[in-house]
Each structure stands twice: as structure tokens, then as C-alpha cells.
Amino acid sequence: MARAMKGDRERRRTSVLSLQFRMDGMSDWIPFLWPAEWQDSALLDLLKGTPINCLILKWADPAGRQQLKPVVGRARAAGLALVALVGTGADRSAAVASAQAAGFSAVASDAEVQGGFPVIWWTERSQVPWAAPGPVLAIAEGVWPGIPLREEAGAGPTGMPWIDSNGWFVQLARARAPSKTIWVVAEPPAKDPFLGPSSYALAIADAEVYGARWVISLAERQRAGLVTQDSQAVDAWKKLSGAIEFFEAHRNWRELRLVSVAAVISDFSGENEFLSGEILNLLARRPLAARIIEKGRWESASWEGLKAIIYPDPDPPSAELRAKLLAFVKGGGLLVAGSKWPPTEGTPANGDPYKRYQVRRLGKGRLAVAKEETQDPYEVARDTHLLLSHRNNPLQFFNAASMNSYYTITEDRKKALVQIVNYSMRPAGHPVSVKFPERYRAARLWTLESKAPASLEVGAVDRGVEIHLPPFAVYAAIELEK
Amino acid sequence: MQKDITRRQWLSGFGVTAASLWVPPAGRAAQAPTAPVAVAKCKTYGAELLPTLERMFDQLGGLGRLVKGKTVAVKLNLTGSPWYRMGHRPAELAQWPHPRLIAATAHLMGKAGAERIRLLESPWSTAEPVEEYILQAGWDPQEILSAARRVEFENTNYLGRGREYSQFPVPGGGYIFKTYYLSHSYEDCDVFVSLAKLKEHGNTGVTLSIKNCFGNTPCTIYGDGAGEKDPSQFPRGGRDMLHRGDRQPAGIVENDPKSPREDGYRLPRIIVDLVAARPIHLAIIDGIETMAGGEGPWLPRIRPASPGVLVIGTNCVTTDAVSTALMGFDAMADRGTAPFERCDSTLRLAEEAGLGTRDLKRIEVLGTPIREAVFKFREA
Numbered sequence: 116m117a118r119a120m121k122g123d124r125e126r127r128r129t130s131v132l133s134l135q136f137r138m139d140g141m142s143d144w145i146p147f148l149w150p151a152e153w154q155d156s157a158l159l160d161l162l163k164g165t166p167i168n169c170l171i172l173k174w175a176d177p178a179g180r181q182q183l184k185p186v187v188g189r190a191r192a193a194g195l196a197l198v199a200l201v202g203t204g205a206d207r208s209a210a211v212a213s214a215q216a217a218g219f220s221a222v223a224s225d226a227e228v229q230g231g232f233p234v235i236w237w238t239e240r241s242q243v244p245w246a247a248p249g250p251v252l253a254i255a256e257g258v259w260p261g262i263p264l265r266e267e268a269g270a271g272p273t274g275m276p277w278i279d280s281n282g283w284f285v286q287l288a289r290a291r292a293p294s295k296t297i298w299v300v301a302e303p304p305a306k307d308p309f310l311g312p313s314s315y316a317l318a319i320a321d322a323e324v325y326g327a328r329w330v331i332s333l334a335e336r337q338r339a340g341l342v343t344q345d346s347q348a349v350d351a352w353k354k355l356s357g358a359i360e361f362f363e364a365h366r367n368w369r370e371l372r373l374v375s376v377a378a379v380i381s382d383f384s385g386e387n388e389f390l391s392g393e394i395l396n397l398l399a400r401r402p403l404a405a406r407i408i409e410k411g412r413w414e415s416a417s418w419e420g421l422k423a424i425i426y427p428d429p430d431p432p433s434a435e436l437r438a439k440l441l442a443f444v445k446g447g448g449l450l451v452a453g454s455k456w457p458p459t460e461g462t463p464a465n466g467d468p469y470k471r472y473q474v475r476r477l478g479k480g481r482l483a484v485a486k487e488e489t490q491d492p493y494e495v496a497r498d499t500h501l502l503l504s505h506r507n508n509p510l511q512f513f514n515a516a517s518m519n520s521y522y523t524i525t526e527d528r529k530k531a532l533v534q535i536v537n538y539s540m541r542p543a544g545h546p547v548s549v550k551f552p553e554r555y556r557a558a559r560l561w562t563l564e565s566k567a568p569a570s571l572e573v574g575a576v577d578r579g580v581e582i583h584l585p586p587f588a589v590y591a592a593i594e595l596e597k
Numbered sequence: 598m599q600k601d602i603t604r605r606q607w608l609s610g611f612g613v614t615a616a617s618l619w620v621p622p623a624g625r626a627a628q629a630p631t632a633p634v635a636v637a638k639c640k641t642y643g644a645e646l647l648p649t650l651e652r653m654f655d656q657l658g659g660l661g662r663l664v665k666g667k668t669v670a671v672k673l674n675l676t677g678s679p680w681y682r683m684g685h686r687p688a689e690l691a692q693w694p695h696p697r698l699i700a701a702t703a704h705l706m707g708k709a710g711a712e713r714i715r716l717l718e719s720p721w722s723t724a725e726p727v728e729e730y731i732l733q734a735g736w737d738p739q740e741i742l743s744a745a746r747r748v749e750f751e752n753t754n755y756l757g758r759g760r761e762y763s764q765f766p767v768p769g770g771g772y773i774f775k776t777y778y779l780s781h782s783y784e785d786c787d788v789f790v791s792l793a794k795l796k797e798h799g800n801t802g803v804t805l806s807i808k809n810c811f812g813n814t815p816c817t818i819y820g821d822g823a824g825e826k827d828p829s830q831f832p833r834g835g836r837d838m839l840h841r842g843d844r845q846p847a848g849i850v851e852n853d854p855k856s857p858r859e860d861g862y863r864l865p866r867i868i869v870d871l872v873a874a875r876p877i878h879l880a881i882i883d884g885i886e887t888m889a890g891g892e893g894p895w896l897p898r899i900r901p902a903s904p905g906v907l908v909i910g911t912n913c914v915t916t917d918a919v920s921t922a923l924m925g926f927d928a929m930a931d932r933g934t935a936p937f938e939r940c941d942s943t944l945r946l947a948e949e950a951g952l953g954t955r956d957l958k959r960i961e962v963l964g965t966p967i968r969e970a971v972f973k974f975r976e977a
Contacts, residue, residue, distance in 0.1 A: 468724045468725055468726060469724060501725050501729055511680075513680050513682045514680065515680070544894075544895075545685075545894055548682060576735070
């Protein structure tokens, strides 16, 4: 009996070690959602010379599994990692067993699977098991990045177009699961008239800039075009591959720290998920990128450099967090809170121009409490920016209405990086300028096509520097040095 | 609306009130008043700016005569979004008047004894403070606020600090509307100044001191987001209803809803109505660095222009007529002729409303003669 138990423990240990071994390297996988109709293994030749090293195969359908066997065999022989995207319900077990038997490396699933097989959690935003074992989380309902064709798209109250981006959610995911690699699953819309060679580069940039990977997936036209070697499809494939190579060559950029003067503290879940998430999204558009502080982890989060904190959740903070937030205000910070923030001391102060807040001066800072319970995330972002003042902007863009940016620095603050994603996928009518309230001495420009950076002129302006960029279609990065 | 003392000064040389001069159309143009216009070359916004400006005010009889002890409201010309640039050129070198010109003007007004200087603008689609708006253009509002004692900004695109909108009836009934409803800021002042850019304009031919006053209108009443019957609380969008007349402003019906729904017809008339209802005492035109081909970076075929000239006058029509001539156009031109290819001439309509003459033969130009400072915008 005892011997049997020891044997079980040994087997479990071996199994765990084996699982660990198989999970090592998963973070380096560059995933491609293999088209189900690509049953000709010769199509794997498309991957030659590209950084793609992982195929995700839709493995739920038994007939489909059978048809893909030649692809699986050749992909294994080529050393590609294989992930089986298994279905739900009763079919899942069969799909998992089949994947194991076929020598797959892992399964992608929205639920646990039996058998000690490595799992990539593949779930909708609201279902992500942040603490689940495994090094990769796949967010299964990412938006297709771009400027949507909705009627209201061009007439937002900011005068700037609405942008569909996964950037804010990637940042939230990285904050909630800092040790994991995030995959964004966003399949090209079937009827997007603007879907072209640059669209795939945009999808990659929209994930990579913020530290995630886009699960490469191709539109029907692109898939068909590659089979027939259509020149436009081949061009798009090369651009896609080039974009991945670019970000692989600059993976160290992911280690840089976000420059932010504002933060959002929330549990980012349940009923608070929409408001806190959209606030992050809309702050980023201004651009006033916010640091993400999970309510349950506030003690370990850095508050350094913050000038404003938004606490949008209706439920009050713990006594400790409340004390910390009030200390932040008394020290000169701005706290923007929902209407249920418990009454506090202080003296009335000038409010926001839209009169949505009761503003009180407390110590050297201000506390702004919403007058109404219902909060519009656009208004929260706008009002916070106004209460904070544009004077505190870490950077300022000109002619960048169709763009989002991500501004990061090294720990010693001597070097910085601004990555800019252009969701219009064409050069702006007038070229972009960026102003920094910092004295950077040197600047270099990277684009997705760059093998080497180009020098940029750094112009001194009042209280800072300004940099003028040449036109670019999808992506530009400015490396800065003090 | 106008304080008595200001009216006396106005009639004695610092402009005219339309009410006092509204006569039948046939006689209006010939009787339209005149007033001198100062023109000076000024190549940069550097050290030469302040003395040049001071000299021009002196040529017009001295700023103190107009502003001493008064509350002065200055309508700025901050059109379009603050982050919009023509190429890499900052807004102040293209579509907006330069902040140093604004600061220098405020400084000289303060020096001349102005009691309070209020800088007004209706920034596009927002109720945010003007200070926040110009910060987004890369300006430092403090440099303007500290130029003189009691300088302040107010956003006039909504009710702002006022309790109600002020009524401005148009003398004679107006071309498009009988009455305009504006921010209290346009009433709570003794002296009204239009500080504009020397530019062309797609709908009115030229953007000068008269066109600048299109922005007096609050978008809560005249904007895309205005209520049908009552003003909205906050502004949203532009002023398409004024451009195209596709709907009526909040609670207001225009004189003739069957008049042409064409912005080349409507805009020149609306802006003449506005300056008739809210007269301009002092027109300042920034033509040092600007743009040719239109009023903002959103237009095609625009290009940088460096006329290197300042124009100041106490009558908005004479000042704009001289400015139009300095741009290389005929101030007497009308629809179909540059710069009014697609619109009626604001200058003619203003002249016919009795606001001032556009006839250069009747306008005294002080300082630099037009021929020595002319900068042909269509050749830029």
C-alpha cells in the first residue's frame, strides 16, 4: 500500500515535471490559427523564413481532425509547436485525447482538461482565469483593431474618431497576470472593405506595442490568395511576417515602464469591469495612459509619480486603502471618486467645468466626488484630465487623431520609447509632431520596415523639446535619450 | 448692451454702432462711415512686435482713449482643434493668432489703463476652460495671463459663468436673424476687440475681424448638439445649422427660412449680423505668419504664408477692406471674383448694412502704404 502511494507520488511528480518541461518555451510561441481548409501540408512552406513557430488547429470536429493529419505530421517533423483548439462539452475529452495521441504540445480550452496536458486558457474577457496554471492566457474576443465604420465613428464628442484597440485590455491583462504571456485572438471581419496588406501589421502592432501577441488569423480572401499565390496576398503575408520579426527583434522594449501621471484603482471585474475598463480605454485616447492598480494589490503597486487617481468602483475602499488615498490627496494629489465615496473633510474648491463633481481641497490636493451615481466613462476620463490639467501631460501629440501611443521609460529614466500605432493605416494628412516636457537630447525613429533607426531632429521649445515625424502608415517608434 | 460712455467714444471715432446708421440699402454704401487703418510691417513675433504694436495704436490716437478704466473683451480666433497643425507648423504660425501678439496686446491695454481684460473664445465642441484648450496647442496660458493686471479667459461656447444668455438684437432686423443670443461676456464689457488672423476662408473668402465673430455664437444654441427649443447645457459639434440652415437654432426662427440654404450665402450675412449686433471697437489682424489657401489645416491646397504685416483699425469694415487689399485682392470684388469665388462679399454686405466703407479711396491708411506691404495670397 505504502509502496503504491509512493509510486503514485512519483508518477505525479514525473508528470508535473514533464508538464513543466512542456510549458517551458510556450511564452516564446508565435501562434498562427491554421485555416481549417488548408489541408495540403505543402502550405506549411509559407512559414519558411517567418518567425511563426506555433500552429493552432481547430480540433473539435472529428472529420476536421482527420483531414488535418498530413499537416500535423509535417508540422511536427518541422519542429513546430502544435496547439489543439478543442471545443466544449462532451466532445472536448475526445478532442483532447486525440490531440495527445497526435503529439500536440498543448490544448487551447475554456475549461480544465484531464490528463495533465498543458492548457492555454482561451476565454472571453470576462471569463479569464487570471491565476490559472500555465504561462499563456488567450483573450478570445479581442476587437479587430481599426477605425470602425459605424455611423457615429467620425463624430465623437472629442472630434477624434473612435478607435477599436485591444491595447487597454492587454495592459489590464498584464497587470492582472504579470507573469503570463497574453495572446489576443481577434479574427479579421468577414466584410471589412478596408482589410488590406497593412491590416495584419496593424493587428500585430496593436497587441505587441502593449506587450501581447496577436494570434495570427487570416481573412478568407487572404487565405484563398495565399493558396493561389496572389501577389496582394503574398505582399500582405510578407508585411505580416516583417511586423512579427520587427517586434521579435525589439522584445526588450517590453521591459520598459509606462510613463503615467494617472492611475485607475479598481477590482476591474464584475459590475465594475465595464466602467473601469472603458476609463482605461478612453484615458489612453486622450492620450493620458493610466497605471493600473488592482484594488486587491494596491499595497504592492508603485504610486511613484502619480498626480491623479481614479477610484470608480461604487463600493468603498478598505480602511487601509482609503487612508492611503487620503494621504495621497493631502500630499498634493487629485483623487476622482464615484458618488458613493464616504464623506470626508476638506474645504470646497473650484470644480470641473461640466459640474459633475463636488470638489474639495484637502491638504495640498483635491478630492473630486461624482455628484451622480451613474458614470459615463468618457466623461470620467475627460473630467479627470481637465481637473488634472493638460499642463501635466507626459507628452503631447499634434495631427495624431487616428493614433494611439504607448510611452515608456527605463528605470533610470535616461532613455524612453514612444510607440505610435496609426489605426487609419495611411499617413496622416499632416505629419505628426510630438512635444515632451523633458529635455531629451537625441531621438531615433523606427518603423516596421526599419532595419536600422533613422536620426530625428530634436527641437528645443518652451519647457521641453519637440520632434517632427515623417509620414508613416501603421507604426512608428521614437527612441529617446537624455 | 453697450455702455453709454463707450457709445460716446464709439461715435467720436472708435467705430460706429449699426443702430445709428441703419438707413435704406440704396444709401447705405455711400454713407457708410470710414475710419483710419494702421498698417505696419513686422517680420517676426520677436523684439520688434511690441514697439510696432504700440506705434500703431498711437497712430490711431492712443489705446488709452479706448480702454482706460474699461473692461475690454478680446475675441480670439482659435479655430479648429488645438492639436491640428498645417504640417509641423504650430497653430500660431498658421491658423491662430500668435500668443505673443495676444500677450503684447493685453500688456499694452494694461499699460493704457484697462481695468480688466477678458480673452474670449468658443473652443470647438467643448466647455473646457480656454486655458486648457490652448495648453493642448502647446501654449502656456500663464504667459498671456501675466501680461497685464486682471487678464482672464472665458469660454463663450456655452453659458459659462453667466446666468443667462445676453440678447443682441440686430439693428434693422438683420439679414438672417433678428436677434442673436450670446454669452454674457459679449455684453459685460465696455470695449469689444476682434483679434483675428489674416487668412482666406472657404465660405467667406477672407477670415478677418468680421469673420472671427462667427465664433461669438454659442454652440449650445447654434451648434449641432443644441436643443430644439432650449439651449443645451454644454456645446457639442460645430455650427452646421448656421452654415447650411438644415435646422433652426434652439428656440429661434430665422427671418426667412426659405432663403438659400447655402453657406456662401448664409455665412457672410450671419457674420455681418453679428458685428452689427455686437459692434467691434478695435480690429487687430495678425498677418505676420499665417497660411494661404484657407482657414485651417483641414483644407486641401493650403500652404504657409509670411506676409509680415500687422493691421489695426477702429472700424472692422475698413480694417478688413485694407487687409483684403494687403492679401492681394480687390476689396470691392463680389461673388465670382477672388477671394469671393463661392460666396457673397462680407465687405459689401457690411458696407450695405452701414457698418463701414470698403472703398479704399475713402479709407486713410496710416503707417506703411498698402502697395509696400501687399502679399499676394494666391501667389504664395
